Amino acid sequence: MAAPRRIHTQNAPAAIGPYSQAVVHGDVVYTAGQIALDPISGALLGAGDAAAECEQVLKNLTAVLAAAGTSFEHALRCEVYLLDLADYAAVNEVYARHMGTAAPARVAIQAAALPRGARVEIACVAAIP
Numbered sequence: 493m494a495a496p497r498r499i500h501t502q503n504a505p506a507a508i509g510p511y512s513q514a515v516v517h518g519d520v521v522y523t524a525g526q527i528a529l530d531p532i533s534g535a536l537l538g539a540g541d542a543a544a545e546c547e548q549v550l551k552n553l554t555a556v557l558a559a560a561g562t563s564f565e566h567a568l569r570c571e572v573y574l575l576d577l578a579d580y581a582a583v584n585e586v587y588a589r590h591m592g593t594a595a596p597a598r599v600a601i602q603a604a605a606l607p608r609g610a611r612v613e614i615a616c617v618a619a620i621p
Contacts, residue, residue, distance in 0.1 A: 494518075496515045496516065496517045497515070497516040497517075498512040498514075498515055499512060499513050499514035499515065499516060499521065499556060499559050499560045500512065500513055500559070501513065501555050501556060501558070501559035502531065503531055503555035503558070503559070504526065504531050504552040504553075504555040504556045504559075505526070505527075505529035505530070505531050505534060505552060506531075506534075507524065508529075508607060508608070511524050512524065513556045513559070514556050514557075514559070514560050516560050516561075516620065519619055519620045520568070520617060520618070520619055520620065521557065521560040521561075521562055521616075521617070521618050521620055522615075522617050523553060523556050523557065523560075523615050523616045523617070523618075524556075524615060525571070525573065525613040525614065525615040526549050526552040526553050526556065526613065526614055526615070527545070527549060527552075527606060527607055527608060527610035527612065527613045528544070528545035528546075528547075528548035528549050528552075528610055528612065529548070529552070529608070530548070531552065531555070536608050536609065536610060539609065539610075539611075540611065541611075542574070542575075542576075542579035542582050542583050542611045542612055543579075543582040543583065543585065543586050545610060545611050545612045546582075546583045546586040546587060546612045546614075547586055549612050549613065549614050550586065550587070550590040550614065553614060553616055554590075557616065557618055560618075560620060561620050561621075562618045562619065562620045562621065563618070564590060564591050564592070564594050564596075564616075564618070565592070565594050566594075566618045566619040566620070566621055567591070567594050567596035567616055567617070567618045568596050568597065568617045568618055568619060569596050569597040569598065569599075569616070569617045570587075570596050570597075570598045570599075570614055570615065570616045570617075571598070571599050571601070571614065571615045571616075572587070572598060572599065572600040572601070572612070572613075572614050573600075573601050573602075573603045573606060573612070573613040573614070574600060574601070574602050574603065574611065574612060575602070575603060575605070575606055575610070575611040575612070576602065576611065577600075577602045579611060579612070580600060583600075583612055587614075596616070596617075596618075
């Protein structure tokens, strides 16, 4: 089997630590968690508004998945981390709109804190067609 391939795209925020935006192994891509950072400025967009943050998070994930050669249509599993589970319904509405009929397996967890004071972080595992 081929060595893992690291994914980097300018269309998503650069990693804020010692990790890759995503790693491809075989026909599967494993993304890092994305928060609502602007890819250009690095600023947290929609800060304090979970739905607005989720919009940017999913835009960032879309860019990372595209760089790996896939999309949410091929998503297998997503992990959703929320600062407050009270934001679940608002985030779920945005998430559903972006996922369409893909409906990957998913876990949603309330976290004590997220990087840069974010309210939402999402990671994805997807097949590469």
